[in-house]
Amino acid sequence: MSILMYKQRHKHPNYRKTPKCNYAHIGYIATRPGASKKEGMRHGLFGKLSPSDEVTEFQSWQEVGRLVRELSYRRVNIFRGIISFLPETAVELHLSDHKAWEEYIEQHIRILAQKNGIRPQDLQWAAAHHNEQNHPHLHVVFWDKNQKTMIPYVSPQIPDNIRIALIKETFSEKIQAFLAAKDKARTELSEITDKAAADFEAFVKELKPKEYRSLLEESSDIGEEEIGRPSFGDVIGKADLTAFIPYLFPLKDKMPKAGRLLYQLLPEEVKAELDSFVILLKEKNEYIRQLTEDYADSKCRLAMLYNSSPENVTEIRKKAIAEVDKLIANKVLKAIKVLLNKDRELASYEYSQAQKEYYAEEMLCEILMMLEQAVMALDDEYEGQEEAMSTDLSKFAKKEWYLKHKDKGMEI
Template sequence: MPPFFMKARFYLPGGDNSYKNIAHIVYIGTRPGVDRGDADIGDRYFEKFKIDSPAGHVKYAAERPRSHGLFGADEKPLDIKQVMEELKQHDGIVWRFVLSLREDTAKRMGYIDRKSWEDALRASVSEAAGAMGIPESNLRWVAAYHAEAGHPHVHLVIWEKEAQRRRGVLSDGERKDVRKAFIKSFYAAERSRLGVEKTALRDMIRDVARGEMDRAHDLVVRIKSARQEVRAMEGGTTGVAPRLSDSDREDLARRVENLAKIMPGKGRVALKYMPEEVKAEAREIADWLLAKPGFAASSGRYKEIAREMAGHYTSQDQRLNQAEENAYNDLRDRVAQLVLKTAAQVQKRGPDKAGRDYSFSLAGNLWRNVWHAIEKARSREEARGEMEKRAQDEKRMRRREKEKEQER
């Protein structure tokens, strides 16, 4: 089995397929750990229990309160009966995916519990659906994690809110892009770790090759130490985002809607290309987010790290303050870019037609995306700071050693 495995099937509307889709939802949601990764297993469950109406599935699920393991785009718990009813009424295609990792790969990368898989899917499903031509605004999905020995996996079910796509089969290009979207999310931390470790080792080997071959043992020690810090560069799991209150959700949705109204209707959605008025508004929203409880501590620490790293080279308050300000501006603009992308989604539908539920949903997604971005940036800067501190300590140690040799 390859380190990452993806299987995809589709079910056209009509016939028994709506009931089979409902049966599949019930099965993956209420029987965690039993499924072996077969995307057809829901159909056999349908045949086994001879359920000829959605009412039978509703009764089965209702008799097992809180027993299902379904999750979706939002962290809010799902009502399995509502999902089943929605699929019953759905008149479009339903896609089923099985995404699996080898157990050794899952352990190495930290995918050992439901939350880690939830985070990976929430970071990738919208991009994968986009590769299928399904925009996030028209996307619905649910999934369930099965901690199967040897190959932990998730069952993912995707459909459109309003049926538009008429072709169920994925082209070779679409399948490749969908797979790439999932791999990019699952392996993001691993790629970051390997890339930074490669750079760190290259730089240290280069330094030693410049005439310090007698410090080979020290190089080994430094490499081991660097590897420990490089692992921190991936940040691990960013945890659950701070709770978004109803008032903040409403405020954030309103701010994003107002931004959408003044954004250009065409062109690249990038902060640096936006008119000054749009830049200012996006940055104001970013400032508002970064000042929120839960976010403020991480953004504050990000600035502190920049100041500490600058302190390795200067003690002038003006330069230290400037380093801190530059770090904050960099982080704020990263957040502002996320804000712009969310506003672009509102604009695409039309700010006045987006609707309260749609805007609120986007506000929740933006809140979580900002949290993940801040936490990853902070953890990376902390690791960089530790590596820089060690490098400065070693320079001072070498300087003292040379001074002692000269005194002799």
């Protein structure tokens, strides 16, 4: 269910009963039980018949009904729209009285007109707020007073575009916050992996050929104290490291020998092997997996503003994870390129198993330690955003989504 619902329809202008039906609809929205009215008024109809006017409380709904009926006889389309929220969302937006709903539709009516091809100077409209306890909503009737061509059909895409545009304007502050969280996750992931690759490249480039050969020959005896870094076992575990070796170096050997080393430029069979390596990396390390989940979560929260159905959220999550996987893959390629450069420098050199472990360990340790810092920063950021922007609606939507996916290994 969307955080904002918009529906639109109209009676076919050629139908014989259309003028009478449009007149009756004006009376219905103005006088039905639950219609919000100003003090002293017998109906709740308000609107604008000229762009230069203020929003008007019509003296009688019949005057608008007669105008609509007359236009209907001239084959002018009379569009009927409904905007509705859940009660919790209406409270959050301070849509608590007749005046608030008047101001809301006055601010957003131009979206309805624009998406239906109505110029501002030709727009006329009337609306009524129905203050139902479990379904607060607003009926709006609008038309083009100078319409020249009959419109028998309106694509369903138009109401959906209106709904999305209304969401963007109504919840603009929330959306900006979610976008900021998503962009921060992506930016920090990119920054830390760039730095890790740069550090590794600098480490290798600083070695002279003779030093490089000597280091490789002695790598099986190099201890953690000698290379001056924290225990790798604290980050990923020695047992997990051995799983990477059969993938990383054979992957290096299958890379193209010329041209740029980018994921999208790789042969499909090499892409498949690189994808498997990224999956293995996430399976074996909680830090990388958690950062990927953080990025996907921020995109899902944003998507739930528009459509909180489990199918939509699942699809958004799938695409978000694919984005991060591609980003990580390109960073792995950047590190592999450093090894390829060293291979070209020492063309006759062959890696021993111990030497492979050393270089795989050096690369992975740098990347994973940096990722750990990013995850901690992201956790703090998301906690702050969630505390600042959480609502009953978002909690309900999260619970709905969680119950749907709890058996699939996903958590909110």
